[in-house]
Amino acid sequence: MRKLAAIMFTDIAGYTALMGEDEPKALALLQKNREFLRPLIEQRNGEWLKEMGDGTLSSFASAVDAVNCALEIQRTIKDDPELTLRIGIHIGDVVFEGGDVFGDGVNVASRIEPLAGPGGICVSDRVYDDIQNKPDIETVFLGEKTLKHVKRPIKVYALTGEGLPAPSAEAFATEGAVPTRVAIPSRRILAAVIGILIVIAGYAIYTRYISRPGKIETIAVLPFEDLSGVENNEWFSQGMTEAISTNLSKVSALTVISNQSAWQYKVAAMPIPEFGQRLKADVFVTGSVLRVEEKVRITARLIEAATNRHLWAQDYERDMANILAMQSEVARAIAGEIKVKLTPEEETRLASARQINPETYEAYLKGMFYVYKGEYEQGLTYLNQAIEKDPADPLAYAGLAFGYVTIGHSIAATPDVWPRAREAALRALRLDETLAEGHAALADVKTYYEWDWEGAEQSFLRADELNPNLAMNHYHYAWYLALFGRLDEAIVEHKRAQELDPLTPLHTTYLGWLYWIGGDYEKAIEEIRKTLKLYPDDWEGLWSLGYVLADAGMYEEAIAAHQKAGDLGALGLTYAKAGRRDEAQKILAELEEEEATPWGAFSLAVLYTALGEKDEAFRWLAYEQPHTFVPWVRVLPLFEPLWADPRFKDLLQRMNLPE
CATH class of the missing domain: 1.20.5 (Single alpha-helices involved in coiled-coils or other helix-helix interfaces)
Structure with a gap:
């Protein structure tokens, strides 16, 4: 809809500098600005259209309403030590569409606003014509200005009077383009x-x-702030954060910290420099996301981690249908700003973003949000909805594969998850062979379900080629290498996973397992204790520590760790190794009474091995739905008593493994 309207732009003076110095304070000021302006604009017959970073855009039916609103704003906050605004107003022909506004009128208003000094108001000649006979509104003529992307010079006036600063000739002279009249x-x-x-x-x-x-090598994308003002909208801002991080991850010259670690900034309650040290990051990407109907604006900022110093900022705006292109554009701009050279292949992948169905993408983002939270049923429901809306969307299939693979690694895995993961991964790659996440999921399927060892390594390497910053791909590839005795390579891969995702416990805990496999108890215990130092109640850390301590003969400490972990099977093993067979047998009887599951079968095999009952151990290792851990009986010290048994060779052959 096209109509004549008065457009008012506001922005917070000094906001960019404040964001570089104290981001939490800047974000709090943004919230204060929003809560102050919106109701006042609506009370003054205005329509709040949108927020863009620290700026706002509103429309009024008349120039008089817009000017009176601006005057009330500035006079209300003139003594506020924190909130200082600049305001620009223009009246012109504009187009309203989908809750947004476009047109030359909008552009002129946005170019006039920076000409006002802090606390000031500037208006165009079109507005001045409507207010010049109002006795309660005083103005002063500043001069003519040629504004960017505006064909004709614009006469600019500053409002004066009570509660307003003296007009800023300096701001007028230095902001925008060169004035059309130039004196010698x-x-x-x-x-x-x-x-x-x-x-x-x-x-x-x-x-x-x-x-x-100096040289920037490691970057982390912190959670973007959602400026939409919509409840339960975290899925959208988190999805935008994840997407920008994923695009940066495709750049081989960068180390991009996993979102699983970067997102902990929200609960870390520590200054940027301290969090930077914890992640070993050189710079952080921060920012905000604003969605109004089908328009999305991303404000991205680059901050030096060591000093919290603001380095760069830029706004980007696109329709939802072109959101993937905007995410790629943000990633390319950041890479350019930190002087990272892209390979031709990386340039091509980042430049080849497709259009998407907004409803499909929304369902995909919601699905991934819940999968990351561990709410798998709800997450998979949304991902399947995305596929129903667009069966040709590769992201939705890749997300579905990731969800099923994640469930497959859990204690609660059901027999159907791995076939479903395989189907989703293959569908994703048929639609887009360059999806690293699809190859990573397929590598897991081939490793933990199909036991296609040659195909698994090919998929691991292809995923790494497309995205060298996928921490979980490095982690699972490390365990693939360990299975075949390539322990030195495995430790390198595992350390890379740890570097990319330093705050996720399993990357430290299971690095300890690799040292344990190599017979280095000291390093194994040291790594696992690093996890427990950060997360004292971490189940996998306690469980793992108990296993290593028991194998090293430190039984009392092992029992204490397994009791705290609350894992009966592990505690039974430790009792057995410590010679407390009666207590181990009691636990064994309890486990035998439980309903059989892949994890339960594996736990029973571990306990029977520790008790020296090999027949029972092999019976449970042959359980019809083997747990994903079963192939690693080949290298785990837990099963060393079985290695010389002829039946062990048969077990390895069934899994396509060498002796």
């Missing part, structure tokens, strides 16, 4: 101007080259 300056003025330009140029050189951080 005196020599004194010219010398002063040259001096100022030299200072500005020197500062620019300093900030651009000298004061910038």
